[in-house]
Amino acid sequence: MADTPIANTHQYEAWNGYEGRHWADHQARYDALNDPVNAPLLDAAALRATDTVLDIGCGNGSVTRLAARRAQHAVGIDLSAPMLERARVTAEAEGLPNVTHVQGDAQVHAFEPAAFDVALSRFGVMFFADPVAAFTNIAGALREGGRLAFVCPQSFDRQDQARVFAAVARHAPLPDLTAASAGGPASFADPARTRAVLSAAGFDGIEVTALDTEQVWGRDPSAFLFGWGPMRHWLRDVPEEAVGRAREAATEAFGAYVTGEGVRLKMSCWLVTATRA
Numbered sequence: 029m030a031d032t033p034i035a036n037t038h039q040y041e042a043w044n045g046y047e048g049r050h051w052a053d054h055q056a057r058y059d060a061l062n063d064p065v066n067a068p069l070l071d072a073a074a075l076r077a078t079d080t081v082l083d084i085g086c087g088n089g090s091v092t093r094l095a096a097r098r099a100q101h102a103v104g105i106d107l108s109a110p111m112l113e114r115a116r117v118t119a120e121a122e123g124l125p126n127v128t129h130v131q132g133d134a135q136v137h138a139f140e141p142a143a144f145d146v147a148l149s150r151f152g153v154m155f156f157a158d159p160v161a162a163f164t165n166i167a168g169a170l171r172e173g174g175r176l177a178f179v180c181p182q183s184f185d186r187q188d189q190a191r192v193f194a195a196v197a198r199h200a201p202l203p204d205l206t207a208a209s210a211g212g213p214a215s216f217a218d219p220a221r222t223r224a225v226l227s228a229a230g231f232d233g234i235e236v237t238a239l240d241t242e243q244v245w246g247r248d249p250s251a252f253l254f255g256w257g258p259m260r261h262w263l264r265d266v267p268e269e270a271v272g273r274a275r276e277a278a279t280e281a282f283g284a285y286v287t288g289e290g291v292r293l294k295m296s297c298w299l300v301t302a303t304r305a
């Protein structure tokens with residue numbers, strides 16, 4: 029366990045176990061999926077050269093590094109030791125002296141009060157067991173008037189990925205991902221809930237804007253999908269033969285999205301901005 033308070037213990041275990049190692053081992057592959065939201069996210073964060081920036085759930089740290097190139101200093105916080113290690117190695121390789129990485133749970137981490145001008149996140153804020161507590165803690169880390177900007181997924185049924193998962197589910201049981209469970213990837217799929225959480229946490233000027241991007245799945249996306257932690261977990265007791273059929277079905281479904289540059293799937297997100305009241 030990290031030498032820091034952890035409230036989200038299940039998430040801590042997942043991101044320090046197979047899931048976090050898979051992300052760390054496939055940094056480029058996950059970045060190819062998620063990089064298309066970088067420009068809109070950074071534009072919305074409106075970073076200034078004098079800003080100190082917090083990247084929540086920074087993972088392998090690509091957004092932290094991009095922020096560091098535009099601001100005075102960037103701090104990435106994450107639960108995952110393997111991903112933070114990748115982030116540190118990459119920041120050093122890129123010669124960025126103004127980046128710090130912290131292992132901690134953003135919901136309860138003892139941030140220095142009002143230390144940041146901006147808090148941002150690329151898909152790192154959906155997993156809090158108590159989002160109001162988490163965003164209250166993040167608000168406390170921002171100076172008065174400080175800015176919040178994050179990107180999160182819209183509901184699963186709006187994603188091209190849902191068609192691939194439907195093909196898999198014809199051969200192996202998958203959970204209903206359209207149900208926006210608290211603490212899951214779609215936990216901020218409903219903008220009304222996002223507004224209620226942020227407002228209760230001390231933010232105002234809350235704006236939620238639709239953002240459609242293309243995820244670059246590259247070549248052999250089925251192999252990557254079937255190595256992804258949640259998929260492995262769901263299929264752990266499914267007979268090998270059925271997994272094989274599910275994988276063939278996924279390959280066929282991905283086939284509808286092949287372009288000259290590999291497989292690309294539309295991803296519908298929300299870009300959320302707010303100001304610390």
Ligand SMILES: C[S@@+](CC[C@H](N)C(=O)[O-])C[C@H]1O[C@@H](n2cnc3c(N)ncnc32)[C@H](O)[C@@H]1O
Nearest residue numbers: 043085086087106107108133134150151152155
């Ligand atoms: C979907 S990944 C996104 C990683 C990174 N932001 C990116 O875009 O590549 C979610 C990240 O949030 C982190 N995370 C989840 N819950 C967290 C929490 N309570 N505190 C800090 N980090 C958390 C995970 O460890 C993981 O790295």
